[in-house]
Amino acid sequence: MTDTMTPEQRHRCMSHIKGSGTKPELKVRQWLWSHGYRYRLNVKSVPGKPDIVLRPYRTAIFVNGCFWHGHGVRPPAAQIENSKLKIENSPCCKIPQTNRSFWLDKIRRNQERDQRNYALLQDNGWLVIVVWECQLKPDKIERTMREVELALNNNLLSLYKHKPLPYSTEEDEPLPQAAEEATPLQRRP
Numbered sequence: 001m002t003d004t005m006t007p008e009q010r011h012r013c014m015s016h017i018k019g020s021g022t023k024p025e026l027k028v029r030q031w032l033w034s035h036g037y038r039y040r041l042n043v044k045s046v047p048g049k050p051d052i053v054l055r056p057y058r059t060a061i062f063v064n065g066c067f068w069h070g071h072g073v074r075p076p077a078a079q080i081e082n083s084k085l086k087i088e089n090s091p092c093c094k095i096p097q098t099n100r101s102f103w104l105d106k107i108r109r110n111q112e113r114d115q116r117n118y119a120l121l122q123d124n125g126w127l128v129i130v131v132w133e134c135q136l137k138p139d140k141i142e143r144t145m146r147e148v149e150l151a152l153n154n155n156l157l158s159l160y161k162h163k164p165l166p167y168s169t170e171e172d173e174p175l176p177q178a179a180e181e182a183t184p185l186q187r188r189p
């Protein structure tokens with residue numbers, strides 16, 4: 001593929017995806033951007049400083065690495081310290097046998113911090129979407145992101161539904177028709 005952009009064009013084009021993003025986070029951002037969604041990154045004023053914030057949708061997206069955030073490690077890592085079986089059942093978070101208690105503790109603390117952040121956001125009326133690294137593989141990303149998109153749009157609709165209507169119209173209340181009555185019928189083509 002030939003790159004026909006000048007360095008300046010390339011910089012402008014890529015500037016929306018600069019920052020501290022990890023590779024999985026970049027994939028999510030690129031998908032959203034190319035489908036017309038605009039977002040902000042690591043917004044400090046939003047609880048938990050989510051990776052991606054879509055304010056009009058009141059939605060925060062966290063893109064989690066499977067290992068560091070303990071994907072599939074249930075119950076939380078600390079409770080399964082002596083149960084190798086359950087940990088090995090998670091195909092994308094394999095806790096090392098060496099320094100095992102160190103890793104279990106680290107992942108447990110990450111999980112606890114995640115849960116605190118999600119709860120804080122939800123208590124403030126935010127939709128929290130967690131996208132896992134393993135859901136962004138080439139054969140999975142499209143389906144994953146379509147589900148994210150559906151959740152975003154459902155949330156937007158529910159936000160509108162809960163807004164009070166500007167005025168109420170009773171069924172027996174005559175609607176204003178002055179403009180209609182001023183139009184003579186016979187002038188219609």
Ligand SMILES: [Zn+2]
Binds near residue numbers: 132134
């Ligand atoms: Zn995973």
